[in-house]
Amino acid sequence: MKLTMRLGVRSYDIIIKRGVLKRVGQLVNLNRRVLVVSDTGVPKKYIKTILAQCGQGVPVVLPQGEESKSLARYGEVLGAMVEHGFTRGDAVLALGGGVVGDLAGFAAASYMRGVAFINCPTTTLSQIDSSIGGKTAINLNGVKNTVGAFYQPALVAADPDTLKTLPERHFVNGLAEAVKAGIIADEALFELFETEDVCENIEEIIYRSLVMKKNVVEQDERESGLRAVLNFGHTLGHAIESANHLGDLYHGECVALGMLPMIEQPSLRRRVRAVYKKLGLPSRIRYDGDAICEFIRHDKKAGADGMVTVVRAPRLGEARLDRLTMDELRAIVKEGVR
Ligand SMILES: NC(=O)c1ccc[n+]([C@@H]2O[C@H](COP(=O)([O-])OP(=O)(O)OC[C@H]3O[C@@H](n4cnc5c(N)ncnc54)[C@H](O)[C@@H]3O)[C@@H](O)[C@H]2O)c1
Ligand SMILES: [Zn+2]
Structure with missing residues (x-):
């Protein structure tokens, strides 16, 4: 199933399909530097599936949990992009739940004033809710979603098969x-x-x-x-x-x-x-x-x-x-x- 978000120049597609994780590279250009952001709870096989489709994939695996939506982790993600020479033409791909999506989305929104953001949500919550709306954020001083941006992804690929491993x-x-x-x-x-x-x-x-x-x-x-x-x-x-x-x-x-x-x-x-x-x-x-x-x-x-x-x-x-x-x-x- 496909949904097109019509937001003028910021329009994008949301694909909801079993097995789509294996085909993300056919839907969006992954033949560039791609920062693949996930966390320790996301099964490694999904990370491998995505990296196999990337020209130059750079994996970043954060500790799982809400605590990762922090200024420190945000800095780490941006730091990895600088270290690997990411340019404006490169991309950030979120592979995980809402925590990963919110953090990676904000990193994509702010790195060099915005690089392509690809969202591959792997939890029910993130597939149902946070994959639409363009909200990205991190927490600060114990307050949720204090710092963030409205930033639309280039593509959302939601694979319901990934929910099978979810607790x-x-x-x-x-x-x-x-x-x-x-x-x-x-x-x-x-x-x-x-x-x-x-x-x-x-x-x-x-x-x-x-x-x-x-x-x-x-x-x-x-x-x-x-x-x-x-x-x-x-x-x-x-x-x-x-x-x-x-x-x-x-x-x-x-x-x-x-x-x-x-x-x-x-x-x-x-x-x-x-x-x-x-x-x-x-x-x-x-x-x-x-x-x-x-x-x-x-x-x-x-x-x-x-x-x-x-x-x-x-x-x-x-x-x-x-x-x-x-x-x-x-x-x-x-x-x-x-
Ligand atoms: N941007 C938005 O519009 C929006 C909307 C709703 C919620 N959110 C944010 O989303 C966050 C919550 O998202 P969540 O509920 O997805 O939590 P989460 O991202 O913490 O994921 C829940 C747990 O599931 C694990 N996991 C993820 N995918 C898995 C898979 N396929 N198999 C096994 N384990 C897997 C993760 O490692 C994590 O431990 C909150 O920070 C909330 O603020 C954002
Ligand atoms: Zn909610």
């Missing part, structure tokens, strides 16, 4: 973003989760999720308005993620929990819970509603007037932006816990 919980984690896409914009996608086998339909699930994000991003590339609907589940999800800082919930799991109170119909909420159960996503968590609301108030999303914008789903396939007072938010958050 089950990471596989499921990324699906939460696809469930989100279904709830806010694609009834058929949501129903697919209810009735079909997820592994058998993974290509379709990735594709439909990306189509949803594509439609939104093409209309609002730099997140000035409409793109805010993609934050469905995230305002509360981020608060849960932070409150759970020392716990062990993944991003997608927090988003899954964060979506529930923002679903207005109890009947739809029940259906969503049933899907979570089928997939293995958490559907209930005990949290302190006041502490969560306090976090949201402090988070950048709370305006000077004390109002917060949240995304709510009035019914399946629809999203709406709501400006709420803290009291209104508290009531929703507390009710959603039950």
Whole structure:
């Protein structure tokens, strides 16, 4: 399956196909210096598959985990490019999850003011979510995604076969973003989760999720308005993620929990819970509603007037932006816990 992101001169293709990792060189020029950025969790065989297609491939393997989205690792990646004489005509290829994609993408955006960026996402989350949108970033002083750039790739090649080696919980984690896409914009996608086998339909699930994000991003590339609907589940999800800082919930799991109170119909909420159960996503968590609301108030999303914008789903396939007072938010958050 192929999707073309239409962003004028920054247009690019996203290929979602089993086995595409072996054919990246047929889709984009790898016959140059290519910095292949991956991490220690990415199976070596994928790195070999890519290097075999590169004219002059330079592998950089970072320690796995969010900590690699740091200024120090960013410097290392750029340093490797200087050391190997990378010029403006060369390329950076990300081979891994969102961590590798965000870091490598930012390195590509900034090295010599921008070299070609090729993204080969290998986690469910990165195939479903971060392969579209052009956001790249690193963390700084403990704050996530503080420094980065909007930078579009030259090509995204997502090979669903690579998900076979992903630990089950990471596989499921990324699906939460696809469930989100279904709830806010694609009834058929949501129903697919209810009735079909997820592994058998993974290509379709990735594709439909990306189509949803594509439609939104093409209309609002730099997140000035409409793109805010993609934050469905995230305002509360981020608060849960932070409150759970020392716990062990993944991003997608927090988003899954964060979506529930923002679903207005109890009947739809029940259906969503049933899907979570089928997939293995958490559907209930005990949290302190006041502490969560306090976090949201402090988070950048709370305006000077004390109002917060949240995304709510009035019914399946629809999203709406709501400006709420803290009291209104508290009531929703507390009710959603039950
Ligand atoms: N740019 C965006 O639009 C965007 C969107 C969402 C998330 N993100 C970022 O993405 C990051 C999270 O991404 P993630 O969930 O992919 O995490 P991740 O990149 O840390 O990958 C999860 C783990 O899976 C391992 N792994 C990767 N591919 C594998 C494979 N095929 N087989 C076995 N193991 C494999 C990795 O080594 C890592 O340990 C966060 O930093 C988040 O901020 C960015
Ligand atoms: Zn997310």
